[in-house]
Amino acid sequence: MNKLDPNVTRTDYSPIQWAGAACDALMAAYRPERLPPENRWHYHQGVFLYGMLQVWRQTGEEIYLTYPKEYVDRLIDEEGNFYFARDELDAIMPGLLLFTLDERYGEARYRIAADKLRQLFTTLNRTSEGGIWHKDKYPYQMWLDGLYMGGVFALKYAAQYGDDTLIDLTLHQEKLMRKYMKDERSGLLYHAWDEKRSFPWADPVTGCSPEFWSRSLGWYGMALADFLDLVPASHPGRAELEAALSSFVSAITRYQDRESGLWFQVVDKGQLPDNWLETSGTSLFVYTIAKAIKHGCAGREQLQSAWAGYEGLLSRLRFNDQGHVIIPDICIGTSAGDYANYVTRPVQDNDLHGVGAFILACTEMESLDRP
DSSP states (O other): OOOOOTTSOGGGSOHHHHHHHHHHHHHHHOOGGGSSSTTOOOHHHHHHHHHHHHHHHHHOOTHHHHHHHHHHHHHSOTTSOOOOOSSBGGGGGGGHHHHHHHHHHOOHHHHHHHHHHHHHHHHSOBOTTSOBOSBTTSTTEEETHHHHHHHHHHHHHHHHHOOTHHHHHHHHHHHHHHHHHBOTTTOOBOSEEETTOOSTTSOTTTOBOSOOBHHHHHHHHHHHHHHHHHSOTTOTTHHHHHHHHHHHHHHHHHTSOTTTSOEESBTTOTTSTTOOEEHHHHHHHHHHHHHHHHTTSOOHHHHHHHHHHHHHHHHHOEEOTTSOEEOOOEEOOOOSOOHHHHHTSOEETTOHHHHHHHHHHHHHHTTOOOO
16 A cells, blocks of 8 residues: 655645545555445445446556455355345445456356346336336435446446346436436436425425435436446437536536535535535546546536546545545435535545545546646
């Protein structure tokens, strides 16, 4: 592990060096099975460890491969048996680790586990138009988070194992979100949508939750960007996906805080005194914008926005007494709700949501030209 000197100008280190330092900070604090919530197949660990695998791909440092492998191997036995929630999209996300491990090591358990997660797409409950419920305890609801939690796995499974039915299924989920959750005035999407209008937060006319939450928007944008890595150029839905990503990036850059480079917890209400700048959503936006530029879905103005966001994140980092990086101002998990729900959520240093998001942002910024 390599520690960065906190006294050196932060931009003197490359994005991939910062990504490695963020990985190292959590590896120093936790054995793989102790990552919180410990001994669970969970998307918190999934996001962090998936980011770590991208650092391995760019650096070739084996620890960034073997640490995620140890997490998976502690939870999945040699026959491919493991405990996971059968009623939610979130449980699918850590499955992104399995594709690399199967490709690298070829142990049967990884494909068996991936097949089990793939089958959730046939059993999860759906809306009247085929939209997958985010969780059974949130009936008839689609959440922006779910597009990333299930969609990227579905398309990677299709690419690696040849199940092309998952492509149309995944693109249909995105279309439904744009149909019901996009606000045409701002270009942003609401966090959640309730087809039955039964939850307290649901608008009686639209069914949408009332606010634009940064991290949910970040999951959605990151999903769009990753989809373009995986949807074939010949697929009839690709052009629509490219247009959706371009529109989304244009929308979110309008709400970036110009002074800090970051985005607010509730994206469009930065003028309110109890709103605050949040790092995990910012990291996901930086990732999305960087990748949109590489896909030709964004231009020079957005390039400046990506670098401003990245450098804004660096300015917020701290170091602990052991010299490890601390990423602050990370909102812990939350359900959909009203404005007060979001701005009163606790924050936590080095929460896996934010560390994983920051690592992923850095891995994309590594190869992005400066404006």
